[in-house]
Amino acid sequence: MTEPVKGPASYFPSIEKKYGQPIAHWTELIRSSPLTRHGELVTWLKTEHGLGHGHANALVAYTLAGPGD
Incomplete structure (x- = not known):
């Protein structure tokens, strides 16, 4: 049995559905920001x-916590 997704990643399906962009798009945008x-x-x-x-908080937390996608 697989563990349910927790933390910021639990928002990812709804983020992709609502805004029409993959998570990689948002993490790249965050990383390229000054x-x-x-x-x-x-x-x-x-x-x-x-x-x-x-959604913004989840994306930023995920991006700043890890080295990549």
Whole structure:
């Protein structure tokens, strides 16, 4: 039996469905941003790309926590 997905990755299916882009698109966007602080990146995704707070927060947390996709 497989473990349910937990943490930021649990948002990924709904993020891809709602915004029509794969997670790799968002992580690349976050990595290419000149911003580096979690809160700044969340605000940027919300204001410039129309993401909701929870989705933006999950993407930033995931991207900043790991080396890659």
